[in-house]
Amino acid sequence: MINELHPALAIVLTAAFAGAGATAGMLASAALARARAPAPVPLPPVAIGTAVLWLFVAWRWFSGGWPGWWLPVPLALTALAVPLCAADFRYRRLPDALTLPAYPIFAAAITTAAVAGPGPQLAVRALVAASFFGGLHLLVHALSRRSLGAGDVKLAGALGGVLGAASWGALGVAAVLAAVVTAALALTRRWGRGVPHGPGLLAAACLVALFPGRGVGA
Template sequence: MLAGNVLPVQLPVLVFLGGVVGFAIGAATRVLAARLHPETAVPAGWCEYPAVVLWSATAACAHLIPSWWLPPVLLLVTLAVPLTAIDLRHRRLPDFLTLPAIPLALLLLTYAAIAGPGLTLLRDAVIGSLAFAGFHALAHYLSPSALGFGDVKLSLSLGAMLGAAGPWALLLAPGIAAIITLTLYPGWGRSIPHGPGLLAATYALVLPAYL
């Protein structure tokens, strides 16, 4: 943690740099996704400006987050914006983002376990991934129109992060995600994108897990 007399000076710089990095990553992911998969294209600004907010908020907390926990958080921040934008625009969570997120999340959580509290964190991440994905797979099976299979694939990586954050995070995430999703209902009718709710709930629970 930064010393108390240094933090007030450095914090605005960290927030500014976080916003700059966020804008660059938001723009890069939007352009790359549109070029590789034109069916996932979103308008300019849909990734850039939310990424500025999310990266700035994360940078503001970075001095409180253990160094071993920061990589999984940054992976979540990187993926959250393009996935949310694409789901809101096209009502889909593309495989080219959700599938690589699974091994990447496990890799970074393995590093976190070795550098941090130990391999129990990795065990909890694997259990969380399977439990969270199993829950969403059951929901998809019972009501495919209410929960798409893309949400199930996304829940594998998010569940790993939530499991590593703690059992309380794993238990709270579905409820928080459902509340966020229901707030979108008036504007979306029966086809409600659930990915934004899942991502927002995971970020809200994972970021402060080891503060």
């Protein structure tokens, strides 16, 4: 698809994605800093990281990695991924300032994709998957609060919608990938207040959203 674009238009679109991504990162960072329980994160790295992710989303779209109707979903997800990871690494918590707004943000993105793409079944599957994925993490949290925090549970519910929109199989893939990332983090150093699981969940969800396979939405 990118080869079909005029070079000047491709440059403009690329710059637009980078600028919009940086803006999204800054807005999310501002929300964390102004929250009732503030969790300020370094603004430049978060803005740059989000811009890079949005550029990657743009590249996947330009190269025909998935149907155009899927675009709102990875954009919404990557808008929150870097600031949430930064907050979890720094404070070992996933603030409500971003985990709660993730629900309407992802819902809007998935609904837009459903309307432009395969139809209502996409949104219905996302809703069921969100309930299942969030409920599973809630059960783990209830059994072992030291293993999984309340913020992880809230985030899991929102991410479950994105995973379900991709496919049913994405739920299992993401759960395994998230566990692997968390285990790898546990080996890197001693974490005084527990190993952050949010980065693993977000990394897995981003990979699934960026590489959902040709049967996305099926």
